[in-house]
Amino acid sequence: MKNRLSTVALFALFASTASYAQNKLSGVVYNTASNTALSGVEVYVKGTSDGFVTNQNGSFTITTNLTQGEIEVSSMGYVSKTINFNFDTATELNLGTIYLNESAESLNEIVVMARGVIDVAEGRRTPIAVSTIKGADIEEKIGSRDITGVMVNTPSVYVTSESSGFGDTQMYTRGFDQSNTAFLLNGQPINGMEDGNMYWSNWSGMGDIANAIQIQRGLGSSKLAISSVGGTINFITKATEMREGGFLKAGLGNDNYFKSTVGYSTGLQENGFGVTAMFSHWQGDGYNDMTAGQGQNYFISMGYKPNEKHNFNFLITGAPQWHDQNYAKPIAxxxxxKDNKIIKTPGYDVFGLKFNNNWGYVNGKAFNERRNYYHKPVLNLNWDWKINELSNLSTVVYASFGRGGGTGPIGSSPFLQDGSGLRDIQSKYDENALTGESKYAIRASVNNHAWYGVVSNFGHKFTDNLTFNLGLDLRSYQGDHFRQLTDLMGGSFHVDATGSRLRDPKARLTETFSTNPWKVLSGFAKNPEDKYGYDYSETINYGGLFTQLEYATDRFSAFFQGAVSNQSHVRWDYYQYTPQEEKSEKVNNVGYNVKGGLSYNIDNKHTFFGNAGYYSRQPYHDNIYMSFGNTVNPFSENEEILGLELGYKFVSEFVSFNINAYKTNWANRIESEVETVGDNDPDYPQLAGQQLFTINRGLEHDHQGIELDIQAKPLYNLEIKGFASIGDWRYKGNTVTEVRTEDREILETSTNDIDGGKVGNAAQTSFGIGAKYKILPNLSIDADYRYYQNLYANVQRKENLELPSFGLIDAGVSYALNLTDKNRLSFRVNVNNLFDTEYITQSNTANMLTGAEGETAYKGINTTNQVYFGFGRTWNASIKFTF
Incomplete structure (x- = not known):
């Protein structure tokens, strides 16, 4: 530290002697919370090299040749502050006392609405493991990636590029998938009500609207009864801006990616009203062959603040999109x-890592059988009421309306034998045109829903140290699921020969429906005779109460949270039941959770914390009813989750880090696998090209590990970040396994021993380091390296397949040009996977090497495995004009 202070002091002295004028700035920097002086704070004049570091009394003196400008005051663990100065005719200027707010992982400066509902961890006070990504970092790093791409440099977070299409990534936290990580939008739960899943294609605009992301690993600090087994990810969006202004932004990327965005805010007017709006359009060909996509994003936020007691904010956002998809395939x-010249299933070895076998040509035009399309408008009304100095009420009322689905073939198309590896769709089209009957057609699996909810939290401060919260969480969900035709592929009708179709058996379907994400808001099959394969609905009603008691002083904090909820489920099946039997039995399930934690701050630098919690989580709707029918599953039980965590946090002027250990045990779990059937499959050759789903019931997980994240600022213009996580995630006991077709028919059932098997699809060991260096005040470069190992296949087996380890480097450059006091031009370039590393990100099978004749290997694994390779080198560049 002495060397660093000396270096900065000499630097400042040199800058001073080189100046033509001897204008001196002085002041003192204090911690807002403790009202104590802060040493080691970096203070520099923006646009120059003039800078200094505060001494033990928090004081600083800077010599500059500027007569007016701005200084930036920053320190690790605090919110930076910019202050204007103007010497006029004087040569010395005292800026007085400058107060900095603690920030380490605090988002209090960012949360401007629904403060009582958005549960954010507050740095050294909240006893949980947490990482925070600010809006500026999101804008820099996201480029053309999903929002999950900005979270990869976080302990125990792993992101796969499943399906390798826009919005198809999957995120794992501490080895748990997205259905078991709670995702919140301004405190509003956004995991699917039926199965807990997240589909990032539905949230493709999140990178535009997110003001911050807080990743709370483990139990989290949310008071709601939510599925935070792996963690809680809280997206905090932009609200109505206080100041008038706007921006224009355009970006380009690999594979013809293009995106344009415009935003404007009126600012908060004298009458208390304000509006912020943003719109964007994107399109691209996709990294893999025939994985093009296109979409828009809209965001409108209207604020009204009539007085200091009430604050209202209404927002509507949506991200309509479509994108073509690529599925896993064998390495070889x-x-x-009988004829080794005839290709049964194309692999990566012959056709390359970008190859996609879901497409072919029809009448000279490229056509992909698999497309995802969706439009999910979200409406959100926030009301913050400051009742008095001791009490407040925060309420969020929300609604969302999802429309869309995913396409796939009815029947299958063979592969061409011309060396292209493409599907021979044209021959099927010609057969349909000749006979009039579409034995080969394209259908869409539709998932529509209407979701309404309210979250309300009352807070009361009994004393300066003791606070109490009580709230409710109400949700109502109506989901509709069916299949409809999107393309008859040359024919004029399709006969629905599905064996379970009770109404109008072998009906002729003639209507087709669009996959345009704007048209699907109302343009979908409404008549039963236009639906194919299945047709059912469900209503899920949820009511929950939660409470929290928290005691906090400058040194010590403790909290206790409890929540109880009831879920009711009713299923209607219009396809395989008579009208008298189409409604199922109503099922009610009660769940609860309790958790608590302690944190002790020794001297504003050292903090020890611990937390523990127990969840009794109701089964998801899809697991309550058997065989996709109305029969209630008698073995459907609450899943039991126990979580424990201990940790230590350290914060100083130049470095902060967090180290923690955790253990999570989870019983009565249900998981699934997916595998594409090859043309030469010995068991199900008639299902070639389609997907098989394997469902494993009764799983027990045991996850434990150690995590570290660190931030350092050894120089005023150099930031360093790092993370590491070592996990041991295993299955325990036996599981009951079912194999089903895409049409949900059961093919086989078995019982399997998986005790001690490694949990797959997320790297159990990972570490990374990143740095950002300011070459000039307006020019910076940054790079991140991360390494993954102990990654296993996405199967539930006693002997799982370990995939090859790999490391990746991402890099970027930022440049900003201040045109006027209000106008700014910003440039950003990102290169991901800088060295074009070849790696497997996921395997859907666990075929071991046996030494059999003709067997081949790739980096030590059997080439018959169906895998996804990660993206190679990609890039994007953007320019933004702010006014």
């Missing part, structure tokens, strides 16, 4: 057993 091409 599979040939016919």
């Amino acid at each position: 091409t599979v040939y016919d057993e």
